[in-house]
Amino acid sequence: DIQMTQSPASLSASLGETVSIECLASEDIYNNLAWYQQKPGKSPQLLIYYASSLQDGVPSRFSGSGSGTQYSLKINSLESEDAATYFCLQDSEYPPTFGGGTKLELK
Amino acid sequence: EVQLVESGGGLVQPGRSLKLSCLASGFTFSNYGMNWIRQAPGKGLEWVASISSSSSYIYYADTVKGRFTISRDNAKNTLYLQMTSLRSEDTALYYCARQAGYFDYWGQGVMVTVSS
Numbered sequence: 723d724i725q726m727t728q729s730p731a732s733l734s735a736s737l738g739e740t741v742s743i744e745c746l747a748s749e750d751i752y753n754n755l756a757w758y759q760q761k762p763g764k765s766p767q768l769l770i771y772y773a774s775s776l777q778d779g780v781p782s783r784f785s786g787s788g789s790g791t792q793y794s795l796k797i798n799s800l801e802s803e804d805a806a807t808y809f810c811l812q813d814s815e816y817p818p819t820f821g822g823g824t825k826l827e828l829k
Numbered sequence: 830e831v832q833l834v835e836s837g838g839g840l841v842q843p844g845r846s847l848k849l850s851c852l853a854s855g856f857t858f859s860n861y862g863m864n865w866i867r868q869a870p871g872k873g874l875e876w877v878a879s880i881s882s883s884s885s886y887i888y889y890a891d892t893v894k895g896r897f898t899i900s901r902d903n904a905k906n907t908l909y910l911q912m913t914s915l916r917s918e919d920t921a922l923y924y925c926a927r928q929a930g931y932f933d934y935w936g937q938g939v940m941v942t943v944s945s
Contacts, residue, residue, distance in 0.1 A: 754930065756932070764937075765935040765936060765938055766924075766932075768931065768932070768934075771929075771930070771931045771933070772930075772931075777933070809873065811874075811931060811932070813931050816879070817876050817888070818864075818879075818932075819876070820873055820874040820875070820876070821873075822873050
């Protein structure tokens, strides 16, 4: 199975700041990487797919990049509504595997 | 609007069975692969099972293989997960999710608690 190592596990930032979250795959996943946002009591919402494609309706302050085994999610100009847990997912091969999550707290 | 609504969860004793359903609307159900994904309380996400649009391809996580069965009824726009020989470690919120490679739409989830 492909292991997804996500970092950091938690993050505290201020409104207006820019943050990055990383996912490292145990092998090449050929950009088959998605990012999700999950708020307490809610289901995950797709932000980014194919490493860098923005899902319809997602604010442009979210962006994804990377290739091979290393991927990142960047959130520019943090807003209060961005407080959430973020997960990466690889769907390059079965079984699909998720990163452990990053809890983003707004100061 | 894509909607996925899970049902069938509840409290069940270890070793017993439970069947989850996911009713889909707002898209052509028969055109998409579907998945079950679970999240134990306070934990991360774990993919459980996947079924292709015509049920030709089915995959399971090793943790549920031989105990869980995924199926679908395209005429009823419904996805199922038959769970048998349930264990305490199966306790989780179970989501159904539409597959477009990645999982693009998720239901709100249904809770399954396995406890005596």
